Amino acid sequence: xxxxxxxxxxxxxxxxxxxxxxxxxxxxxxxxxxxxxxxxxxxxxxxxxxxxxxxxxxxxxxxxxxxxxxxxxxxxxxxxxxxxxxxxxxxxxxxxxxxxxxxxxxxxxxxxxxxxxxxxxxxxxxxxxxxxxxxxxxxxxxxxxxxxxxxxxxxxxxxxxxxxxxxxxxxxxxxxxxxxxxxxxxxxxxxxxxxxxxxxxxxxxxxxxxxxxxxxxxxxxxxxxxxxxxxxxxxxxxxxxxxxxxxxxxxxxxxxxxxxxxxxxxxxxxxx
Amino acid sequence: xxxxxxxxxxxxxxxxxxxxxxxxxxxxxxxxxxxxxxxxxxxxxxxxxxxxxxxxxxxxxxxxxxxxxxxxxxxxxxxxxxxxxxxxxxxxxxxxxxxxxxxxxxxxxxxxxxxxxxxxxxxxxxxxxxxxxxxxxxxxxxxxxxxxxxxxxxxxxxxxxxxxxxxxxxxxxxxxxxxxxxxxxxxxxxxxxxxxxxxxxxxxxxxxxxxxxxxxxxxxxxxxxxxxxxxxxxxxxxxxxxxxxxxxxxxxxxxxxxxxxxxxxxxxxxxxxxxxxxxxxxx
Ligand SMILES: Nc1ncnc2c1ncn2[C@@H]1O[C@H](COP(=O)(O)OP(=O)(O)OP(=O)(O)O)[C@@H](O)[C@H]1O
Ligand SMILES: [Mg+2]
Numbered sequence: 001x002x003x004x005x006x007x008x009x010x011x012x013x014x015x016x017x018x019x020x021x022x023x024x025x026x027x028x029x030x031x032x033x034x035x036x037x038x039x040x041x042x043x044x045x046x047x048x049x050x051x052x053x054x055x056x057x058x059x060x061x062x063x064x065x066x067x068x069x070x071x072x073x074x075x076x077x078x079x080x081x082x083x084x085x086x087x088x089x090x091x092x093x094x095x096x097x098x099x100x101x102x103x104x105x106x107x108x109x110x111x112x113x114x115x116x117x118x119x120x121x122x123x124x125x126x127x128x129x130x131x132x133x134x135x136x137x138x139x140x141x142x143x144x145x146x147x148x149x150x151x152x153x154x155x156x157x158x159x160x161x162x163x164x165x166x167x168x169x170x171x172x173x174x175x176x177x178x179x180x181x182x183x184x185x186x187x188x189x190x191x192x193x194x195x196x197x198x199x200x201x202x203x204x205x206x207x208x209x210x211x212x213x214x215x216x217x218x219x220x221x222x223x224x225x226x227x228x229x230x231x232x233x234x235x236x237x238x239x240x241x242x243x244x245x246x247x248x249x250x251x252x253x254x255x256x257x258x259x260x261x262x263x264x265x266x267x268x269x270x271x272x
Numbered sequence: 273x274x275x276x277x278x279x280x281x282x283x284x285x286x287x288x289x290x291x292x293x294x295x296x297x298x299x300x301x302x303x304x305x306x307x308x309x310x311x312x313x314x315x316x317x318x319x320x321x322x323x324x325x326x327x328x329x330x331x332x333x334x335x336x337x338x339x340x341x342x343x344x345x346x347x348x349x350x351x352x353x354x355x356x357x358x359x360x361x362x363x364x365x366x367x368x369x370x371x372x373x374x375x376x377x378x379x380x381x382x383x384x385x386x387x388x389x390x391x392x393x394x395x396x397x398x399x400x401x402x403x404x405x406x407x408x409x410x411x412x413x414x415x416x417x418x419x420x421x422x423x424x425x426x427x428x429x430x431x432x433x434x435x436x437x438x439x440x441x442x443x444x445x446x447x448x449x450x451x452x453x454x455x456x457x458x459x460x461x462x463x464x465x466x467x468x469x470x471x472x473x474x475x476x477x478x479x480x481x482x483x484x485x486x487x488x489x490x491x492x493x494x495x496x497x498x499x500x501x502x503x504x505x506x507x508x509x510x511x512x513x514x515x516x517x518x519x520x521x522x523x524x525x526x527x528x529x530x531x532x533x534x535x536x537x538x539x540x541x542x543x544x545x546x547x548x549x550x551x552x553x554x555x
Contacts, residue, residue: 173366179328180367183359184428185351185383202379205369209414 008068010128015244016058017129021138023245027252028126034256035115035122042266044114046259051121060128068124069117076116083109132164137239154230162218170211177206273339273356273435273468275302275325280334282320282492294320296492298334302470302485307462309483309500310472313514317492318472319362322438325470326357338436355384358434362441364425365418373399373416373424374409380432398431399424402457419450426454430461436468437461443478451475455482476518480504480540488515504539520544 016024035047055062089104127135140157147153178188181202188199282295294317302308312318323329324336327343327350336343343353361367370376377398381391399409402423408416413424426442439458443451459482462469473479479486479500486503488496490513496503503510504517507525516522521539527548528534534547 176361177367179323180361180364181379182328183326183354183361184367184380184432185354186379187351187383202367202369206367210366 008128009131010060010064012059012129014057014059014129016054016125018244019129019248020239020241020245021130021134022141022239023241023248024126024130025135025138025142027248028122030252030256031122032119034259035118038259038263039111040263040266042262043259044111046255046262047118050255051118051125054125055121058125058129060125065121065124065128069120072116072120076113079116080109080113083112133161134239136161136164137235141239152230154233166211166214169214170207173210174203174207177203177210273304274337275436275468276300276337277324278335278337280324280331280336282317282324282329283332284320286332294492295324295331298492298494300487300494300497302468304468305466306468306485307459307483308468308470309479309486310470310489311474311476311479311486311515312489316489316513318489319440320492321489322359322440322470322472325436325438326354326359328359351384355380355432356434357436357438358429358432359438360426360429360440360442362444364429364442365421367428368413368421368425371412372410373404373413376413376424377427377431380428384432394431394433395427398427401430401461402427403453419446422446422450423454434467436470438470438472440472441474442471443473443475451478458482476504476516476539477520477541480518480520488513500539501537505537524548 031047031050034043038044038047055065084101084105085099087102087105087108089102091103092100093103093106094101130138136157139160140153143151143153143156178186182188186199186202188196188203191199277298277300280295280298281293284290284292284294298321310318310321320329324331325338327336330344338353338357341349341353343349368376370379374395377395378391381394386394396406399406404420404423404427408420413421416424422442426439429437437458442458443454446454455478458469458471461467471479471483483500486496486498486500487494488503488510495513496506496509504521507517507521510517518539518541520541521544524534524538524544524547532548532551533554534544534551538544538547
């Protein structure tokens with residue numbers, strides 16, 4: 001009934017899965033920044049080659065990845081359409097009634113769509129190959145310097161871990177409550193917006209109640225196992241950078257440098 | 273209300289890496305007026321099976337007929353089918369949502385589009401059936417005890433006046449007195465209203481005492497089906513799939529091995545007690 005692939009973990013044993021989560025998070029961030037900096041064909045081609053290689057190495061089936069994309073398909077189309085119509089440009093391709101499409105608009109739209117798609121694929125690869133727990137550990141690592149100015153890095157990370165951990169549970173719970181109410185003749189699909197909103201009450205009230213109950217239970221369970229926050233806490237699984245992480249880091253550095261150099265050369269000779 | 277399942281299969285998360293085959297070629301018939309017990313080990317597919325009976329889950333292959341009608345054939349008939357087949361979920365108290373007990377129970381009849389008078393009549397009779405007194409009608413369902421919540425939730429389904437009542441472990445987590453009260457109510461309703469009842473339970477004692485037919489499910493397949501006498505005679509098969517016969521039957525067996533002259537195939541407390549008493553008197 002409810003399929004959520006964004007943020008889902010795909011269990012497999014691949015080079016990408018084994019990388020240190022901190023390195024993966026860093027690379028993903030770098031990749032996203034990179035995508036928004038490049039504005040020429042060469043950059044996109046390189047990014048494309050890069051992402052395809054990563055997908056191939058990660059052993060995540062392409063079908064699985066694309067299914068996650070389906071959910072945001074409309075956002076991509078919507079952004080592209082907006083760009084087509086609202087980019088000012090000189091080279092008019094089509095001029096009809098109030099519509100005016102320019103070559104610049106088309107190019108802009110294509111670029112935006114490409115960026116969005118790669119951005120989403122890039123971040124899904126991260127979540128598909130990294131368990132939520134690893135991911136929050138990595139986030140905690142990067143937030144650590146902020147502890148000095150009073151940011152509760154550990155608590156934020158713990159909250160994120162718990163939130164991520166409970167998404168599937170809550171979805172399952174919602175599915176169950178929905179079925180129970182449907183067994184009593186509830187109808188979630190038909191009717192106007194007011195009726196639909198009202199039909200959510202029998203769904204949301206039990207859902208919130210169970211979420212609060214779970215939160216209380218969890219807090220009690222954690223306390224009775226002597227959880228008391230960050231102070232003096234050690235980890236069962238230490239994160240360690242391995243040689244493969246350094247290798248990846250170097251590859252990325254060389255890659256980025258290469259793109260900038262090529263970019264520079266291309267600009268120098270006026271190609272693209 | 274006869275129910276017929278033909279080659280029903282169900283797979284959770286079909287087509288993904290987490291695919292789980294929960295039902296395998298289920299074929300069964302339940303006659304009108306039967307009181308059927310469904311037993312099986314944890315994870316054997318009992319809850320999955322009963323959710324097919326009112327089309328909350330759809331089979332990936334096969335058909336389900338209720339009174340000869342394929343329930344998944346016509347979407348516009350779903351509501352009618354769901355009011356014919358009332359399903360009480362495992363831990364039904366988690367579905368309570370309204371401000372008062374009365375309003376919560378009236379949710380089903382309201383959805384069925386009944387008039388105010390009729391709703392009132394149904395809600396009151398449903399609450400009376402489960403033993404909730406009128407002084408509780410205006411309480412919030414969240415102030416009640418666990419057992420009371422369970423009763424209110426069951427009343428919420430009874431108020432739909434189903435012709436088939438399916439109960440998924442209605443007594444789980446209740447104290448012995450509460451479970452007896454609820455199950456006796458179910459028995460009474462079965463006799464009084466002539467409805468078909470399907471009871472999922474882990475308690476062999478309850479099953480032995482209440483039902484006239486037993487279905488045994490294991491790993492998504494119906495492995496045994498018959499009267500309690502037939503089923504509880506097959507102790508080895510039951511134990512092989514992680515089930516057992518009743519405590520009383522075990523006691524009778526042990527006494528028989530110790531030289532007591534007790535008949536085979538006795539498995540309810542009352543019958544075993546009577547047999548032992550008359551044997552002791554005969555000695
Ligand atoms: N929503 C779901 N998604 C995936 N798998 C599921 C889902 N619900 C149940 N299953 C699986 O299907 C199988 C049958 O589950 P089901 O809930 O029908 O068992 P059950 O016989 O009711 O068990 P219990 O006695 O514990 O209630 C189990 O192996 C379970 O893991
Ligand atoms: Mg179950």
